[in-house]
Amino acid sequence: MNGDPTDAQDIIPRVDKLARSVSNSWNSLSTSPSLAFHPPQLRRPSTVTKPLKPFETKNIKVLLLENVNKTGQDLLREQGYIVEALKTSLPEDQLIEKIRDVHVVGIRSKTRLTAKVLREARNLIVIGAFCIGTNQVDLEFAAENGITVFNSPFSNSRSVAELTIAEIIMLSRQAGDRSNELHNGTWNKVSAGCWEVRGKTLGIIGYGHIGSQLSVLAETMGMGVVYYDVLTMMAMGTARQLPSLEKVLAEADFITLHVPELPETKNMIGEKQFSQMKDGSYLINNSRGTVVDIPSLINASRSGKLAGAALDVYPNEPGGNGDYFNNDLNTWTTDLRSLKNIILTPHIGGSTEEAQSAIGAEVGHALVSYVNEGSTTGAVNMPEVSVRTTEPNLARVLFIHQNVPGVLRKVNTILADYNIERQKSESRGKVAYLMLEVSGAGEQEIATLYKELESVQACIRTRVLY
Numbered sequence: 359m360n361g362d363p364t365d366a367q368d369i370i371p372r373v374d375k376l377a378r379s380v381s382n383s384w385n386s387l388s389t390s391p392s393l394a395f396h397p398p399q400l401r402r403p404s405t406v407t408k409p410l411k412p413f414e415t416k417n418i419k420v421l422l423l424e425n426v427n428k429t430g431q432d433l434l435r436e437q438g439y440i441v442e443a444l445k446t447s448l449p450e451d452q453l454i455e456k457i458r459d460v461h462v463v464g465i466r467s468k469t470r471l472t473a474k475v476l477r478e479a480r481n482l483i484v485i486g487a488f489c490i491g492t493n494q495v496d497l498e499f500a501a502e503n504g505i506t507v508f509n510s511p512f513s514n515s516r517s518v519a520e521l522t523i524a525e526i527i528m529l530s531r532q533a534g535d536r537s538n539e540l541h542n543g544t545w546n547k548v549s550a551g552c553w554e555v556r557g558k559t560l561g562i563i564g565y566g567h568i569g570s571q572l573s574v575l576a577e578t579m580g581m582g583v584v585y586y587d588v589l590t591m592m593a594m595g596t597a598r599q600l601p602s603l604e605k606v607l608a609e610a611d612f613i614t615l616h617v618p619e620l621p622e623t624k625n626m627i628g629e630k631q632f633s634q635m636k637d638g639s640y641l642i643n644n645s646r647g648t649v650v651d652i653p654s655l656i657n658a659s660r661s662g663k664l665a666g667a668a669l670d671v672y673p674n675e676p677g678g679n680g681d682y683f684n685n686d687l688n689t690w691t692t693d694l695r696s697l698k699n700i701i702l703t704p705h706i707g708g709s710t711e712e713a714q715s716a717i718g719a720e721v722g723h724a725l726v727s728y729v730n731e732g733s734t735t736g737a738v739n740m741p742e743v744s745v746r747t748t749e750p751n752l753a754r755v756l757f758i759h760q761n762v763p764g765v766l767r768k769v770n771t772i773l774a775d776y777n778i779e780r781q782k783s784e785s786r787g788k789v790a791y792l793m794l795e796v797s798g799a800g801e802q803e804i805a806t807l808y809k810e811l812e813s814v815q816a817c818i819r820t821r822v823l824y
């Protein structure tokens with residue numbers, strides 16, 4: 359939940375209501391006249407590379423926002439899905455209008471899929487976050503309404519680590535300012551306050567995929583590395599994990615942040631933390647804009663406590679390229695832009711050809727395999743379930759339900775007369791996912807089965823593929 363205290367209280371009735379309407383939309387999709395009956399030869403082939411029925415792929419509507427890479431777009435188009443791809447994110451009112459109609463939505467870090475937006479997304483079954491962070495999606499609300507979310511957990515980690523290395527050197531040499539001056543026609547050759555990075559200490563906050571990769575790169579340049587993480591993480595090379603944020607701030611010449619956006623990481627670096635840093639140290643934030651309190655950073659820069667900073671992310675970011683970065687977005691923007699030795703980049707940490715294409719492939723494949731087969735392998739908010747089919751002519755039941763006692767008994771009663779070939783079930787928090795395959799069921803039986811499963815009280819969403 360995104361901090362809305364009322365969400366938890368009324369979730370069950372709302373889930374039920376939304377479940378009904380969403381299931382109905384799939385029901386109408388799966389029983390529309392042209393799709394109702396498939397002659398045997400058109401039934402699901404023995405390999406799962408082709409989509410399972412009952413839907414026609416050309417009925418699957420996909421909305422991609424924020425310039426999702428072509429590799430990802432092509433994968434979805436190759437399936438025959440109807441894909442609309444926009445280069446920017448959308449303001450909330452326009453997003454709500456668009457999202458009502460689609461089964462699949464693809465976003466990056468900007469688009470906020472809040473409970474308010476998702477409540478309107480009556481047909482939506484899956485979200486692809488074509489990035490690492492998933493803080494922009496209300497994951498819990500999505501799961502409790504049967505909407506699966508996928509991301510790409512490390513395809514752009516190297517790109518972020520490389521940008522961070524570049525920034526460490528650029529800041530240390532004040533190279534951003536020198537470049538700006540020369541762009542403006544001023545020659546200003548200085549060595550005062552410019553340093554080599556060799557022998558300096560890098561402090562990494564959040565030693566996950568990006569932090570640990572960065573650790574290796576920094577050591578190869580002769581830097582010492584200390585880090586802080588809430589978990590005990592294996593040290594790369596000769597890096598040392600320190601027991602507190604404070605200890606890392608006190609020891610490092612450069613601090614770089616690689617934590618997710620969480621309530622605990624909001625304003626993690628503020629007035630107090632700047633005062634704990636060494637005089638003349640540097641701060642890099644390529645994680646999320648909420649992690650640093652910017653007014654405190656502005657004070658630390660003006661007082662000389664900070665020798666420089668690099669920021670790639672901001673609490674409020676423009677919706678698309680060409681949009682202005684000004685005080686309409688964040689009240690302190692003008693002050694920030696006026697500071698010395700502050701590198702400002704427009705959230706490009708993961709923006710390389712390599713990363714975007716790898717993300718497109720990874721998330722694109724995950725979306726296709728969820729839509730066509732129901733597989734939740736790699737999902738960030740759903741229990742992970744997949745089954746591998748070898749025989750043709752099986753019906754696959756996908757049943758997302760509230761994780762409450764007695765549901766499997768009810769489902770098994772409904773299935774009592776079918777031959778169940780395989781069955782898998784997993785739960786995660788309030789939601790459980792059951793996937794099973796039955797043999798020998800004809801069209802009419804499948805339609806009846808679908809209706810009976812849908813009428814189970816705890817059903818959030820069901821699909822039957824055959």
Ligand SMILES: NC(=O)C1=CN([C@@H]2O[C@H](COP(=O)(O)OP(=O)(O)OC[C@H]3O[C@@H](n4cnc5c(N)ncnc54)[C@H](O)[C@@H]3O)[C@@H](O)[C@H]2O)C=CC1
Binds near residue numbers: 490569587622623706
């Ligand atoms: N600027 C950009 O374009 C990009 C930004 N990012 C951001 O970077 C973040 C980190 O990415 P990864 O390294 O892939 O994530 P990760 O999940 O692999 O690592 C994050 C680490 O932070 C630690 N952590 C969590 N809360 C903490 C706390 N309060 N104090 C200290 N450590 C804490 C976790 O234990 C974990 O080890 C992402 O969540 C995303 O927001 C990611 C990719 C691109």
Ligand SMILES: O=C(O)C(=O)COP(=O)(O)O
Binds near residue numbers: 489705706707708
């Ligand atoms: O992967 C992430 O979490 C990022 O922040 C990168 O976001 P983007 O895909 O560039 O909007």
